[in-house]
Amino acid sequence: MQDFNLHAPRGANKRKRIVGRGQGSGRGTTAGKGNKGQQSRSGGKTYLGFEGGQMPLYRRLAHRGFSNYPFKKVYQVINLDDIESRFEDGALVNIAALKAVGLVKSKVPVKILGDGDLTKKINCEIEALSASAREKILKAGGSVKGASDSLDKEV
Numbered sequence: 001m002q003d004f005n006l007h008a009p010r011g012a013n014k015r016k017r018i019v020g021r022g023q024g025s026g027r028g029t030t031a032g033k034g035n036k037g038q039q040s041r042s043g044g045k046t047y048l049g050f051e052g053g054q055m056p057l058y059r060r061l062a063h064r065g066f067s068n069y070p071f072k073k074v075y076q077v078i079n080l081d082d083i084e085s086r087f088e089d090g091a092l093v094n095i096a097a098l099k100a101v102g103l104v105k106s107k108v109p110v111k112i113l114g115d116g117d118l119t120k121k122i123n124c125e126i127e128a129l130s131a132s133a134r135e136k137i138l139k140a141g142g143s144v145k146g147a148s149d150s151l152d153k154e155v
Contacts, residue, residue, distance in 0.1 A: 017032075019031035019032050073109070074108055074109075075108065075109050075110065075111035075128055076104060076106065076108040076109065076110050076111070077111055077113055078098065078103050078104070078110060078111070078112050078113070079112070079113050079114075079115035079116050080112065080113070080114055080115060080116040080117070080118045080133055080136055080137075081115060081116025081117070082103055082116075083103075083112070083118070083122065084116060084117065084118055084119065084120060086101045086102075086103065087101070087120065087122055088120070089120040089121055089122075090120075090121055090122070090123070091120075091122055091123070092122075092123045092125065093112075093122050093123065093124045093125065093126065094124075094125040094126065095110060095126070098110060109127055109128060110126055110127070110128065111126070111127075111128035111129065111130070112124065112126050112128070112129050112130065112133045113130045113132070113133055114130050114131075114132030114133035114134075114135070114136050117136070118136045118137060118139075118140045118142075119140060120140065120142075121140055121141040121142045122137060122140070122142040123142055123143045123145070124137055124142060124143065124144045124145070125145050125146045126146065127146060129144060
């Protein structure tokens with residue numbers, strides 16, 4: 001046996017099948033497409049979802065009604081334990097302050113949730129707060145301003 005006698009395994013290298021080049025080639029006349037019919041014609045393709053003339057599934061199912069998805073309000077969520085660890089006692093918490101400490105990166109509206117405990121007194125000026133976050137901030141002696149009540153309740 002020789003070292004470095006490399007070769008592809010049997011059946012790995014196949015010749016390209018050349019069709020439609022005369023009767024003697026074995027793939028002449030119909031070029032392997034069978035006889036007659038849509039698939040044998042040039043450009044004889046069907047569209048995605050075609051079911052042979054039967055009413056396609058996407059047309060049989062009803063597509064009615066309203067979806068709120070395009071109008072969905074997406075919030076960037078910040079928990080109270082993040083605020084507890086990054087802000088001093090008596091600090092003002094607003095969008096600019098949150099960006100300064102690295103909690104907010106994009107222009108998506110911010111909502112503060114009540115996960116974690118709050119021991120520091122903070123002054124909050126955020127457009128959306130959960131009911132538990134509002135309760136914990138007020139309990140710690142802080143203040144909440146600018147958060148409308150309509151954004152707190154989930155619809």
